[in-house]
Amino acid sequence: MKNYLQKAYGFDGTVRIYAAITTGMCKEAQDIHNLWPTSAAALGRTLTISSIMSCTYKAGEHLTIKVCGDGPIGQITVEATDGTVRGFVHNPGVYLSYNNGKLNVGDAVGKNGYIEVIKDLNLRQPFSSTCELVSGEIAEDFTYYFAKSEQIPSAVGLGVLFDTNAKVKAAGGFLIQVMPGCSPETLDTIEKTLANIKSCSAMIDAGYNAVDIINELTNGNYELLEERELFYSCPCNKKRFANGLMTLGKIELQNILNTDHKATINCNFCNKKYEFNSQELQELINLLDSKKS
Numbered sequence: 187m188k189n190y191l192q193k194a195y196g197f198d199g200t201v202r203i204y205a206a207i208t209t210g211m212c213k214e215a216q217d218i219h220n221l222w223p224t225s226a227a228a229l230g231r232t233l234t235i236s237s238i239m240s241c242t243y244k245a246g247e248h249l250t251i252k253v254c255g256d257g258p259i260g261q262i263t264v265e266a267t268d269g270t271v272r273g274f275v276h277n278p279g280v281y282l283s284y285n286n287g288k289l290n291v292g293d294a295v296g297k298n299g300y301i302e303v304i305k306d307l308n309l310r311q312p313f314s315s316t317c318e319l320v321s322g323e324i325a326e327d328f329t330y331y332f333a334k335s336e337q338i339p340s341a342v343g344l345g346v347l348f349d350t351n352a353k354v355k356a357a358g359g360f361l362i363q364v365m366p367g368c369s370p371e372t373l374d375t376i377e378k379t380l381a382n383i384k385s386c387s388a389m390i391d392a393g394y395n396a397v398d399i400i401n402e403l404t405n406g407n408y409e410l411l412e413e414r415e416l417f418y419s420c421p422c423n424k425k426r427f428a429n430g431l432m433t434l435g436k437i438e439l440q441n442i443l444n445t446d447h448k449a450t451i452n453c454n455f456c457n458k459k460y461e462f463n464s465q466e467l468q469e470l471i472n473l474l475d476s477k478k479s
């Protein structure tokens with residue numbers, strides 16, 4: 187299933203809008219990590235806003251986004267570059283809901299904590315900014331992040347909907363950014379619209395595409411810009427993990443070789459397993475030796 191994002195101007199070019207359909211991406215994340223619904227909703231919302239954010243910054247900018255709340259889910263970690271994301275949650279097995287059956291993402295993530303966004307353009311020192319959580323519901327937290335850390339008045343909508351088998355069936359989100367020169371009347375209109383529209387995931391479940399969502403958000407006053415495809419993808423490989431093992435140092439590697447005769451590493455982002463047998467471990471030790479001399 188194609189994941190994509192549509193950019194647009196709204197209200198005669200005074201607001202920027204990004205609407206994303208991420209059902210496939212959130213399904214993939216749920217399958218990879220075996221996520222229970224509330225964990226899947228929290229990660230899905232974070233993946234969605236991260237994929238949108240990565241399309242608002244400079245090309246090639248690498249984002250690491252951490253949502254660190256005090257709830258049972260623990261830390262949510264997402265990396266995003268140019269619309270390609272990967273992520274994981276500390277505890278995949280959380281299923282918390284309100285009395286009305288709606289998933290309780292706020293309590294599962296926790297209201298006390300912070301969002302950290304690290305931007306790396308590979309040119310200079312990575313730039314990091316943090317901002318406290320508001321509700322743990324993710325959309326509100328990022329709305330506050332944009333206002334406080336980036337000084338951009340914004341509105342964020344995010345949603346992940348599940349079928350009766352607790353599997354993701356619709357997911358997506360939007361980001362509205364107000365540009366200088368936006369009139370108070372427009373702000374008023376946007377606020378009223380946001381208070382009255384269906385949730386993002388309900389719209390997507392009802393068959394809305396990204397343009398339909400933009401149409402809904404702007405009462406038809408929009409101008410379409412580019413469409414971008416979004417992906418869940420992990421670029422990990424054995425060589426990267428070999429380099430990681432080597433950072434443990436010769437003594438530690440020798441220890442592993444002597445006691446376990448092998449090392450197994452699990453990629454947090456895609457759950458792929460990499461195994462290093464005794465011969466491969468010996469080769470890494472030899473490599474460390476040759477570097478020293």
Ligand code: ZN
Nearest residue numbers: 420422453456
């Ligand atoms: Zn991986």
